[in-house]
Amino acid sequence: xxxxxxxxxxxxxxxxxxxxxxxxxxxxxxxxxxxxxxxxxxxxxxxxxxxxxxxxxxxxxxxxxxxxxxxxxxxxxxxxxxxxxxxxxxxxxxxxxxxxxxxxxxxxxxxxxxxxxxxxxxxxxxxxxxxxxxxxxxxxxxxxxxxxxxxxxxxxxxxxxxxxxxxxxxxxxxxxxxxxxxxxxxxxxxxxxxxxxxxxxxxxxxxxxxxxxxxxxxxxxxxxxxxxxxxxxxxxxxxxxxxxxxxxxxxxxxxxxxxxxxxxxxxxxxxxxxxxxxx
Ligand SMILES: Nc1ncnc2c1ncn2[C@@H]1O[C@H](COP(=O)(O)OP(=O)(O)OP(=O)(O)O)[C@@H](O)[C@H]1O
Numbered sequence: 001x002x003x004x005x006x007x008x009x010x011x012x013x014x015x016x017x018x019x020x021x022x023x024x025x026x027x028x029x030x031x032x033x034x035x036x037x038x039x040x041x042x043x044x045x046x047x048x049x050x051x052x053x054x055x056x057x058x059x060x061x062x063x064x065x066x067x068x069x070x071x072x073x074x075x076x077x078x079x080x081x082x083x084x085x086x087x088x089x090x091x092x093x094x095x096x097x098x099x100x101x102x103x104x105x106x107x108x109x110x111x112x113x114x115x116x117x118x119x120x121x122x123x124x125x126x127x128x129x130x131x132x133x134x135x136x137x138x139x140x141x142x143x144x145x146x147x148x149x150x151x152x153x154x155x156x157x158x159x160x161x162x163x164x165x166x167x168x169x170x171x172x173x174x175x176x177x178x179x180x181x182x183x184x185x186x187x188x189x190x191x192x193x194x195x196x197x198x199x200x201x202x203x204x205x206x207x208x209x210x211x212x213x214x215x216x217x218x219x220x221x222x223x224x225x226x227x228x229x230x231x232x233x234x235x236x237x238x239x240x241x242x243x244x245x246x247x248x249x250x251x252x253x254x255x256x257x258x259x260x261x262x263x264x265x266x267x268x269x270x271x272x273x274x275x276x277x278x279x
Contacts, residue, residue, distance in 0.1 A: 041238025144175030
C-alpha cells in the first residue's frame with residue numbers, strides 16, 4: 001500500500017492573525033516504486049507536503065496514511081518514521097560525529113538498528129564513497145561527499161520511502177550526477193522516492209510522476225510527459241519548464257510540426273542513457 005493524502009489541508013498558526021493556508025484539500029496517492037517530483041513556485045506548499053508524509057506535521061483536515069496507517073496514530077509514529085525517511089535540504093550541515101562510521105551508525109541506532117563495520121562499508125559503497133574514509137572525520141569530506149554520507153546514514157534504516165528536499169542543490173555537475181545515479185539505483189531496488197526540486201531538468205530526468213502545486217492547490221499530478229505537456233498549455237507564474245519543453249514551444253511557435261510526446265520522451269531517454277551508461 002502506498003502513501004495516501006486524503007483531502008489534506010494544512011494551516012500554519014490556525015485561528016490567529018498569522019494564519020496561513022499552506023495546503024488545501026490535497027488528494028494524491030504516491031505510487032510505489034517510482035520517483036515522484038513535487039514542483040511549484042516558492043511558497044506553494046512543497047516543503048509542508050514533505051513534512052506531512054512522515055507525520056512531522058499533522059493535517060488540520062483530512063488524513064495522511066502510510067501503508068494504510070494514519071500519521072495521527074501516535075503509537076504508530078515511530079514505525080511510520082522508520083519507513084518514511086525525510087532528508088531535508090543540505091543534510092550535510094547536520095553532521096556531527098567524529099568519524100564517518102559513527103555518523104552512519106547514529107541514525108539507525110535511534111530505530112534500534114545496529115550498524116556493523118561491514119554494513120557501514122556496504123553503505124559507503126552504495127552511495128559511492130571510498131571505503132577508506134570509514135574512520136576519517138566527516139568534516140574532512142567535500143560538500144558532495146558529506147551529502148552522500150548523510151544519505152548513507154538514512155539508508156542504514158532501510159526505508160521503504162525516501163523523501164528528499166532539493167537533493168542535488170548547490171552541488172557541481174559531477175556531484176549532481178552521483179546523486180541522480182544513487183536515486184535511480186534506489187528506485188531500481190524498490191525504494192519509493194519523492195523529491196522536491198526547483199530544477200526542472202533534474203525533475204524531467206529523474207521523475208516518473210510529477211505533482212505540481214500552486215498556492216497550496218494541486219495544479220497537475222500524473223505521468224511526467226503528460227504533466228509537462230499540460231504545463232505548456234497553462235502558465236503557472238514562477239514555475240519554469242525544462243529546457244527541452246521550451247525548445248518544443250519555440251518549434252511550435254515557428255510552425256514546425258513535431259509530436260511533442262516523442263520529443264520529450266526521446267530527450268529524457270537520451271539523457272538517462274548517458275547517466276546510466278556512466279554508472
Ligand atoms: N513555520 C511556518 N509558519 C508560518 N507559515 C509558514 C511556515 N512555514 C511555511 N509557511 C508558509 O506556508 C506556505 C507554504 O510554505 P512551504 O515552505 O511549504 O512552501 P514551498 O513550496 O516549500 O516554498 P519554497 O519553494 O520557497 O521552499 C508559504 O506561504 C509559507 O510562507
